[in-house]
Amino acid sequence: MATWSRLAGTKEGLPVEQASGSDAARLQLLTAHAAKGLEFERVWVLGCQKSKWAKAHRNDGYKLPPLLQDAPGEAAAEEESRRLFFVAMTRAQEHLTLSYARTDDKGKDSSECLFVSELRVAIGLSEIACEVPAAVLEAARRQQLAPPPPAAPLPDPAVLSALLANFTLSATVLNAYLRCPIGCYYEQLLKVPGPRGEALLFGSAVHGALEDHFRLGQRQPEQPLGDAEALAASFAARFIRHRHELPTADFDRRQYAGKTLLRAYHARWHATWQPTAVVEHTVSRAVVPGGVALKGKLDRLDPRPDGAGHDVVDYKTGNPGNQSAKDNLLAAIPNPTASLADWHQDPKQRGGDYWRQGVFYHLLLTHDTEARFRPASVSFCYIKPIEKAGEAPEYARKRIVVTPEAEATVLAQIQAVDAAIRNHEFAHGCGECSWCQLRRNPAPALEPLTADRQQLNA
Numbered sequence: 117m118a119t120w121s122r123l124a125g126t127k128e129g130l131p132v133e134q135a136s137g138s139d140a141a142r143l144q145l146l147t148a149h150a151a152k153g154l155e156f157e158r159v160w161v162l163g164c165q166k167s168k169w170a171k172a173h174r175n176d177g178y179k180l181p182p183l184l185q186d187a188p189g190e191a192a193a194e195e196e197s198r199r200l201f202f203v204a205m206t207r208a209q210e211h212l213t214l215s216y217a218r219t220d221d222k223g224k225d226s227s228e229c230l231f232v233s234e235l236r237v238a239i240g241l242s243e244i245a246c247e248v249p250a251a252v253l254e255a256a257r258r259q260q261l262a263p264p265p266p267a268a269p270l271p272d273p274a275v276l277s278a279l280l281a282n283f284t285l286s287a288t289v290l291n292a293y294l295r296c297p298i299g300c301y302y303e304q305l306l307k308v309p310g311p312r313g314e315a316l317l318f319g320s321a322v323h324g325a326l327e328d329h330f331r332l333g334q335r336q337p338e339q340p341l342g343d344a345e346a347l348a349a350s351f352a353a354r355f356i357r358h359r360h361e362l363p364t365a366d367f368d369r370r371q372y373a374g375k376t377l378l379r380a381y382h383a384r385w386h387a388t389w390q391p392t393a394v395v396e397h398t399v400s401r402a403v404v405p406g407g408v409a410l411k412g413k414l415d416r417l418d419p420r421p422d423g424a425g426h427d428v429v430d431y432k433t434g435n436p437g438n439q440s441a442k443d444n445l446l447a448a449i450p451n452p453t454a455s456l457a458d459w460h461q462d463p464k465q466r467g468g469d470y471w472r473q474g475v476f477y478h479l480l481l482t483h484d485t486e487a488r489f490r491p492a493s494v495s496f497c498y499i500k501p502i503e504k505a506g507e508a509p510e511y512a513r514k515r516i517v518v519t520p521e522a523e524a525t526v527l528a529q530i531q532a533v534d535a536a537i538r539n540h541e542f543a544h545g546c547g548e549c550s551w552c553q554l555r556r557n558p559a560p561a562l563e564p565l566t567a568d569r570q571q572l573n574a
Contacts, residue, residue, distance in 0.1 A: 148204040159208035161201075164216040169197055169229035194230075201231045214241075258462075276540050279305050284401065284411040285534050287476040291469045293533045294459050298545030298552050305537075317358040318370045319433040322499055323415065325351035325378060326431060330395045330416070341389055344382035348375040381499050384511050393418050394426070394489070402483040404527060408534045412480045417489055425492030428477050432470075436498040436512040444470040445496070445514055448525050456532050460544070467525065470496055474516030475526040494518065 205212060216228045235241055292300040302308045328350045333341040351374045359367050394417040402410040417426040434441055448467030451458070459466035474494040481491040494516045501509035545552040
C-alpha cells in the first residue's frame with residue numbers, strides 16, 4: 117500500500133487496465149490483471165511456460181529507486197509473479213486448465229514455469245499432451261502477421277514523374293521498397309535529409325579506409341600493400357571528419373574501436389589481398405531480362421588466379437553474431453506465384469536483405485552492358501569478429517549461393533518493384549516505420565495569418 121500511495125502521487129500516476137467484452141460473451145480473453153475480481157465456470161490459463169513467467173516479474177519499464185522499494189531483489193519479484201499466477205488460477209469455479217508449450221516459436225525446447233512445477237509436487241496434476249497439426253500452426257502464424265495498412269494519399273504525380281525521369285533501380289532502393297514503399301518514397305526518391313547515426317558514419321569511414329588502402333597499393337605496384345598501422349591511420353583520418361556530428365564520448369569510442377578492429381582485420385586477411393583487386397567498382401547500367409535497368413557500386417572484386425571471373429566482396433561493419441545479421445542472410449522461400457503483397461507481408465517469402473543484395477550483385481555484373489567482369493562468387497566479409505569466451509576470434513565471410521531459383525526470385529522482385537515504382541505505387545507501407553506514422557498523423561495545416569497576426573510578425 118505504501119508503494120501504491122507513492123505511485124499515486126507521481127507524475128505518471130497509477131496504471132489503468134481496461135478489459136473488453138460483455139457479461140453475455142461465451143468466451144472472454146483477459147489478462148491475469150484484468151481478470152481480478154471475476155469468476156468463471158471454466159478457465160484456461162495459457163502460456164504457463166518458464167520463458168513467459170520468468171519475464172513476467174521483470175520490470176521492463178522504469179524502476180523505482182532502491183530507497184522507494186519495500187522488498188528489493190529477485191525473491192520479491194518472484195513472489196509478485198506467484199501472487200499474480202494465484203489470481204489467474206482462482207478465477208475458475210469448477211474447471212481449471214494450465215497450458216504451456218513444449219517448444220517456442222523458433223523450435224527451441226520450452227518447459228513449464230516454476231509455479232506449475234510446484235503444483236505438480238504439492239497436489240499432483242493430470243497432464244495431457246496436445247499435438248497441434250503443422251497446418252494449423254502455419255495458419256495461426258499467418259494470422260499474426262500485421263494486416264496491410266490502409267491506403268495513404270498518393271504523392272504528387274508531377275513530382276514523382278520528374279523524379280523518375282531517369283530512374284535506374286539499385287539494390288538499396290529494391291530492399292527499401294520491399295520493406296516499406298512509403299519509406300522508400302521519402303528516403304530514396306525524395307531523399308529527405310535526416311541525421312546520420314554513428315553506425316552509418318562508422319561504416320562509411322571503414323569502407324573509405326579499405327578503399328584508400330587498396331588504391332595506395334595500386335599506385336605503388338612495386339611495393340606490397342600497406343601495414344596495419346597505415347590502415348588504422350586511414351580510418352582515423354576519415355572518421356575525424358565526422359567529429360562534429362557525434363558526442364565526444366561516442367566519437368572516441370568509435371574511433372578506438374575502428375582502429376582496433378581494422379588492425380586485427382588486417383592481420384587476418386592481408387595475406388589474401390591482391391593489389392590487382394578492383395575497388396569501389398561502379399556499374400552504371402545493366403539490363404536484366406524483362407528490360408529493367410540496374411545500377412550499383414561494389415566494394416571489391418578479387419580476380420581468381422585461374423582467370424575464371426572475379427569474387428565479389430562486400431564489407432559489413434555490423435555484428436555477425438546477432439539475429440538480425442543471420443536473418444539478413446536467409447534465402448527467400450521459393451514461391452513462383454509470390455506477389456508484391458506476399459513479399460511485403462511475409463519477410464520469409466521475400467528473403468533477407470543481404471541475400472537479395474548478393475543475388476542482385478550477381479545479376480548486375482552478369483548483365484552489365486559493358487560486360488567488364490564475370491562474377492564467380494558473392495561474399496559478405498564482416499569487419500567485426502565473432503568472439504566467444506576461451507576461443508580465438510572468428511572472422512565471418514558469408515557466401516551467397518546464387519542458384520537458378522534465387523536468380524528467378526530476385527529477378528521477379530526486381531521486375532515487380534521497378535514496375536510498381538514507375539506506376540507510382542506508394543500508397544501502402546509497413547505500418548510501423550516513422551514515415552508510415554507521419555502519413556497516418558500528418559502535421560496540422562498552418563492557419564492563414566490574420567491581419568492582426570501579420571502586424572505582430574512584421
